[in-house]
Amino acid sequence: MENRVEEFRKQMGLKQDEFAQAIKVSRQTVSSIENGKYNPSLELAFTIADFFDKSIEEIFIHQKRKEQNENE
Numbered sequence: 001m002e003n004r005v006e007e008f009r010k011q012m013g014l015k016q017d018e019f020a021q022a023i024k025v026s027r028q029t030v031s032s033i034e035n036g037k038y039n040p041s042l043e044l045a046f047t048i049a050d051f052f053d054k055s056i057e058e059i060f061i062h063q064k065r066k067e068q069n070e071n072e
Contacts, residue, residue: 002061006034008052023047 009019009030016034017027025044032038033048040048049056 001039002036002063003033004059004061005030005048008054008059009034012052019051023051 009016012019014022016030020027020030023030023044024047029038029040033040045056045060049059052059
């Protein structure tokens with residue numbers, strides 16, 4: 001799943017560790033989310049969206065699997 005966490009974090013002038021502290025996770029978790037190596041829980045996704053005052057859909061871009069699209 002792609003996301004815009006890094007983009008919004010940088011717009012606010014925050015370093016990864018500052019953002020991590022604000023949302024109560026580790027800097028490594030923020031790094032993994034930004035790099036697409038970790039998908040946050042729904043609760044954490046809402047926390048991130050609330051922090052940026054955005055909807056989840058504005059931050060996290062869900063793309064349906066190719067085979068799902070072919071079956072529709």
